[in-house]
Amino acid sequence: MSHGADNMALKSGTAAGAEFDVQRVRRDFPILDQQVHGHPLVYLDNAATTQKPAAVIDTVKAYYEHDNANIHRGVHTLSERATRAHENARVKVQGFINAADPSEIVFVRGATEAINLVAHSYGRSRIGAGDEIILTEMEHHSNIVPWQLLCEHTGARLKVVPVNDAGELLLNELEKYLGPRTKLVAVTHMSNALGTINPVERIIAMAHACNVPVLVDGAQAVSHLNVDVRRLDCDFYAFSGHKVYAPTGIGVLYAKAALLEAMPPYQGGGDMISRVSFDSTVYSKIPHKFEAGTPHIAGAIGLGAAIDYVTGLGMERIAAHERKLLAYATEALSALPGVRIIGTAAHKASVLSFVMDGVHPHDIGTILDSDGVAIRAGHHCAMPLMDRYGVPATARVSLGVYNTFEEVDVLVSAIDKVKDIFG
Amino acid sequence: MSDLRELYQEVIVDHNRHPRNFRENAAATRKIEGYNPLCGDKLTLFLELDNGVIKDISFVGTGCAISMASASLMTEALKGKTEEQARAIFDRFHTLVTQDKGGAVDEDQLGKLAIFAGVREFPTRVKCATLAWHTLQAALEGNKEAISTE
Numbered sequence: 001m002s003h004g005a006d007n008m009a010l011k012s013g014t015a016a017g018a019e020f021d022v023q024r025v026r027r028d029f030p031i032l033d034q035q036v037h038g039h040p041l042v043y044l045d046n047a048a049t050t051q052k053p054a055a056v057i058d059t060v061k062a063y064y065e066h067d068n069a070n071i072h073r074g075v076h077t078l079s080e081r082a083t084r085a086h087e088n089a090r091v092k093v094q095g096f097i098n099a100a101d102p103s104e105i106v107f108v109r110g111a112t113e114a115i116n117l118v119a120h121s122y123g124r125s126r127i128g129a130g131d132e133i134i135l136t137e138m139e140h141h142s143n144i145v146p147w148q149l150l151c152e153h154t155g156a157r158l159k160v161v162p163v164n165d166a167g168e169l170l171l172n173e174l175e176k177y178l179g180p181r182t183k184l185v186a187v188t189h190m191s192n193a194l195g196t197i198n199p200v201e202r203i204i205a206m207a208h209a210c211n212v213p214v215l216v217d218g219a220q221a222v223s224h225l226n227v228d229v230r231r232l233d234c235d236f237y238a239f240s241g242h243k244v245y246a247p248t249g250i251g252v253l254y255a256k257a258a259l260l261e262a263m264p265p266y267q268g269g270g271d272m273i274s275r276v277s278f279d280s281t282v283y284s285k286i287p288h289k290f291e292a293g294t295p296h297i298a299g300a301i302g303l304g305a306a307i308d309y310v311t312g313l314g315m316e317r318i319a320a321h322e323r324k325l326l327a328y329a330t331e332a333l334s335a336l337p338g339v340r341i342i343g344t345a346a347h348k349a350s351v352l353s354f355v356m357d358g359v360h361p362h363d364i365g366t367i368l369d370s371d372g373v374a375i376r377a378g379h380h381c382a383m384p385l386m387d388r389y390g391v392p393a394t395a396r397v398s399l400g401v402y403n404t405f406e407e408v409d410v411l412v413s414a415i416d417k418v419k420d421i422f423g
Numbered sequence: 424m425s426d427l428r429e430l431y432q433e434v435i436v437d438h439n440r441h442p443r444n445f446r447e448n449a450a451a452t453r454k455i456e457g458y459n460p461l462c463g464d465k466l467t468l469f470l471e472l473d474n475g476v477i478k479d480i481s482f483v484g485t486g487c488a489i490s491m492a493s494a495s496l497m498t499e500a501l502k503g504k505t506e507e508q509a510r511a512i513f514d515r516f517h518t519l520v521t522q523d524k525g526g527a528v529d530e531d532q533l534g535k536l537a538i539f540a541g542v543r544e545f546p547t548r549v550k551c552a553t554l555a556w557h558t559l560q561a562a563l564e565g566n567k568e569a570i571s572t573e
Contacts, residue, residue: 358440360487362462363431366545370427379463392463392485421431422488 020321025313026402028053039372042407047192047220047351047398048376050245052306059305060247060298070294072271086297089304090287096307097218097237098228099254106260106287107300110251111219112142114238115186117253117290118215119146121263122236123184129155131183134212136161136169136198137388138191141381143217147186156183163388167194167343174203178210185214189221193380193396194343195326195351197225201232208233213259219243223400224322224349226315229254241299245401246306250299253290260286267292310401318401322350325399329408333397336415342394353380353394356415359422361395367421368395371414429541430548431488438492443499444481451479456569457558459550464490468558475506480559487551493539494555500536506563512536513556519543520552 026032029051034041043051063085069078071086087102094102108114123146127133133147137160147158159177162170174185185207190197204214213235218227223244229237237254241247255263265272265283269292275282283289310318329352333339338357356364365377376396379386386392397411451469458465466484470477480498484491497516501509515533520542530537542552561570 360485360491362464362487362548362551363489366430366548367427377462383463386463392465421427422436 020313020317022321022402022404026404028055028309029402030054030057032402036372036374037370039410042371042373042410044397044399044403044407044411045374045376046223046400046403047243047380047396049242049248050223050400051402052247052302053245053309055309056246056302056305060302063298063301068298071297072288082297085301085304086295089300092304092307093252096227096311097222097252097254098230100230101257103286104254104257104260106253106255106290107295108251108253108290109249109296110240110242111217111238112146112240112251114236114251114253115143115215115217116146117266118236118238118255119150121266121290122259123147123150124153125264127154127156127183130181131156132159132177132179132181133157134159134161134174134177134182134185134187134207136187137163138167138169138194138196138198138382138385139186139188140192140217140219141383142219143186143188143215144384160384161187163194163196163385167191167196167345167348169196169198169203171199171202171206174206178206178212182207182210182212185212186217187214188217188219189227190218190224190349190351191343191382191385192220192351193353193382193385193394194345195348195353195398196343196345197221197347197349199347200234204233220351221349223310224319226319235259241303241306244303244306245309246303247296247299250296250303252303257286260290263290265292266290269293271295313401319349321401322399322403325403325405325408326350326352328405329397329399329411332408332412333415336412338419339415342389342391350399352397352399354397355391355394356418356422359418361393363422364395364415364418367418368411368414371410371417373411373414375411426541426544430545432538432541434496434535434538435488435492438495439488442482442491442495444495444502445483446481447483448479448481451481453562453565455558455562455566457484457554457561458569458571459486459490459554460571461550462487464551464554466490466494466555466558468494468555468562470559470562472506477501477504477506477509482555486554487548489539489542489548489551490554493552496535496539497555497559500534501559509559509563513560516556517553520549 031051067081069082071083090102090105093105161174207214215236216234218237218239222239241250272292274284342353361377378393448469452472453470456467464486466482469481471479482494
């Protein structure tokens with residue numbers, strides 16, 4: 001099967017619209033320039049983690065080579081520089097998601113820790129026996145298990161909004177669940193397993209009409225969509241740096257300042273206090289109240305560099321490029337006999353989950369890897385969702401800013417090889 | 424590609440498509456579940472022991488080609504063997520799929536099972552090949568709890 005002709009047509013179509021130069025973008029990512037099993041690396045596992053541009057790698061390296069010191073309270077020059085760079089990164093995050101104030105940005109290890117922070121601090125102080133937390137069927141385990149732990153601790157209950165066959169939330173079910181017992185709605189902005197982009201703005205409006213706050217898991221969305229927390233009016237927004245071209249081990253919890261002010265600390269230690277005696281402790285102001293211990297300074301600075309990088313390219317242009325790629329890949333995979341796409345929501349991004357008749361996704365993953373094509377095979381930390389579709393696992397292609405139409409062609413011929421082997 | 428063909432030999436593809444002894448057994452004296460949380464491979468092993476001899480061995484479950492074929496070929500290899508023989512075959516098989524080339528396994532002794540030698544080149548797939556075998560080991564030890572590769 002040749003995709004060359006379609007490919008050309010699509011490419012010339014894009015050339016007229018924008019000047020997005022994917023080859024130039026690829027040169028920004030040193031890791032892409034390598035062979036895997038004798039083939040050029042085709043990295044299609046971006047929903048798991050993204051690669052890092054030289055701008056991020058160099059920024060982190062320069063920090064360690066020139067500015068490394070512990071932050072806050074240091075009177076020496078390096079500490080001042082490190083503190084400034086760290087807090088400057090917070091301002092970049094604020095701008096990136098359009099928060100009202102840098103104090104609404106709490107640095108954490110990742111989206112998982114952000115959600116755990118809310119479940120612990122907000123959850124244990126505000127949610128009690130008989131209360132209800134609404135989740136959805138398409139949540140990642142990181143937006144399920146912290147709430148289950150909270151329920152075990154408090155006697156609260158989970159309500160789960162189901163999805164339809166296409167992978168879209170059934171909002172009328174959400175409407176039914178929202179009631180006087182509801183204390184929180186926790187929903188993903190974009191499904192890591194299906195690619196569905198949820199109508200979070202509408203969900204938030206529905207919840208707020210019942211005075212229920214909403215946590216949005218933005219782990220996937222943040223690298224594919226323009227996120228504006230004030231337009232969404234979400235109460236909490238969680239994401240990980242490493243899924244938006246930044247280092248691992250750094251992430252963000254956004255929360256409205258009034259909520260953060262009222263919430264008790266999550267962890268105790270240095271940096272989160274203003275005065276300690278053995279009789280009592282006065283906590284720091286937000287966000288520092290939630291940042292006990294020496295933080296991942298280099299990670300935060302790296303995240304700032306990644307934000308500069310993606311905003312430099314333009315989130316709209318990144319999204320437009322990925323949208324064309326996804327459409328091209330969806331069409332190509334749909335044309336393959338025996339291949340079924342899981343997740344066909346009208347509004348989706350970047351993710352293409354599929355199964356093949358008679359072939360387990362794990363075998364697809366191994367065979368594709370032998371052609372240098374990196375995809376993910378498994379339950380994608382969304383076991384309830386796999387049960388919903390009656391599959392043990394899927395093979396998942398997830399696109400990033402540096403992927404090309406040619407790479408989709410390589411993917412398709414590698415899938416043909418799976419068929420050769422399994423007959 | 425040659426490593427890949429070595430991994431997905433026709434026998435493996437065939438046993439995946441038509442697994443042998445793929446059935447439950449109400450007369451089983453031992454029944455145990457094996458689970459690989461990494462990829463979701465799941466199987467239930469039925470072992471019918473009679474005086475230290477494996478009178479019948481069968482399984483049901485879902486998983487990748489390597490795990491299904493491994494379970495299928497295992498049941499073929501072990502039916503009629505003593506518990507002691509089964510343990511010895513387990514050890515040889517385990518060495519075969521985990522040791523570097525030139526390991527001290529006499530592949531002739533393993534018969535058909537020797538086709539799993541190709542798994543060595545795919546470290547991420549070793550757990551797929553050994554899931555059924557670890558489940559067997561647990562069954563022989565009389566464990567009742569489901570076992571996990573993690």
